Amino acid sequence: MAATVVATHERADAAERILRAAIALFRERGYHGSSMRTLARALRMEAASLYYHFASKQDILFAILDRTLDGLLDGVGRAVAAVDGPPARLRAAVRFHVLFHAHRQHEAFLSGSELRSLTQANLRLVLARRDEYERVFRGLLSVGARAGVFQVGDVRLTAMAILTMCTGVATWFSDRGRLAPESIADRYVEMILRSVTRHPKGSPS
Amino acid sequence: MAATVVATHERADAAERILRAAIALFRERGYHGSSMRTLARALRMEAASLYYHFASKQDILFAILDRTLDGLLDGVGRAVAAVDGPPARLRAAVRFHVLFHAHRQHEAFLSGSELRSLTQANLRLVLARRDEYERVFRGLLSVGARAGVFQVGDVRLTAMAILTMCTGVATWFSDRGRLAPESIADRYVEMILRSVTRHPKGSPS
DNA sequence: GTCTATACTGAGATAGAC
């Protein structure tokens, strides 16, 4: 069991290699724009060989999104649990979300853009867990608003605004760009906390 | 000439009807996930008939994105020109952007999600005009920062953050949802102005 | 576990009748 867990960033087994190549390909051309033949070519194998590891192209997409959600739910849980109080927790959650969307950019991008390519059954599974993730952010905003440290007109809308803003990082981030993930996260955290923090002396509007 | 201009929301000629059906279809299944046969079926015609109006499926996608960019560039220009001063102008630009992404939700969504489905030549044309649009927002932030009314750590990053946050409205907005476009725009304008406005008495961070 | 060969379906696009 330990061996299979370690595999993620070390000696990748065949299924791992396939998923990684699929992430890159789907990200570049989209799910429907990518063929099993093209995916196989990137891996220097024949298309038929892919079917030994995955039952279908749809299964590959689902595996990618499912693992990405594992990472998101697990990560935000740890980040939030490590600190106390609504502002620190929101900072931690936003920071994690931005870093995840920079470091695991391609899979994170797919989790937003290829939902429509899932079968109904798979979509239900993915959406249920995505809702769970969003509830974490809504929860943080609600608690902060009730405690009087946040000023949030509409919790759901604010959560969507925060999440889509940070998720967008996956669409434009570049390894070779001007800003490192840490810098982007710092700025995003600052912007977001400014926009939800209650200002004692009269806020601009 | 007047007649063709009027057509957009009235008696749609064949090309118009095709574009509108394509917007709905591409939005739902993606460009590569949509076939000319399916598009034709939605219009109750045969696939071959589409080729009388458009030379290729790619031309349909390009026409959609091109027209959407017309709307964005034209609209933001008018919105910004109507008021004075960086805060009012940023408000107007954000407001327009949000309303556009709610009212013309599907085409706006495609302009973000289907760039990768364009041919290289078409992509160049679209990206050039999208850059032009983004420059409007960067310009507003720069002017406000220099005037001392905005506090913006990084103009480019802030512009990206604002735009991706507002563009995200096209991904989740629903006609039958809880909030009207106007309400969403109001809240977004408020959040964004809070996050960029310089606070004289010491800002939270 | 990967291959060759292939079944079967649907894709984009064109020709030419009406």
Add this chain to the structure above:
DNA sequence: GTCTATCTCAGTATAGAC
């Protein structure tokens, strides 16, 4: 301006050898 018929190619997936 829309149709029927069709070309050509690429798609997902399977069978069965090695």
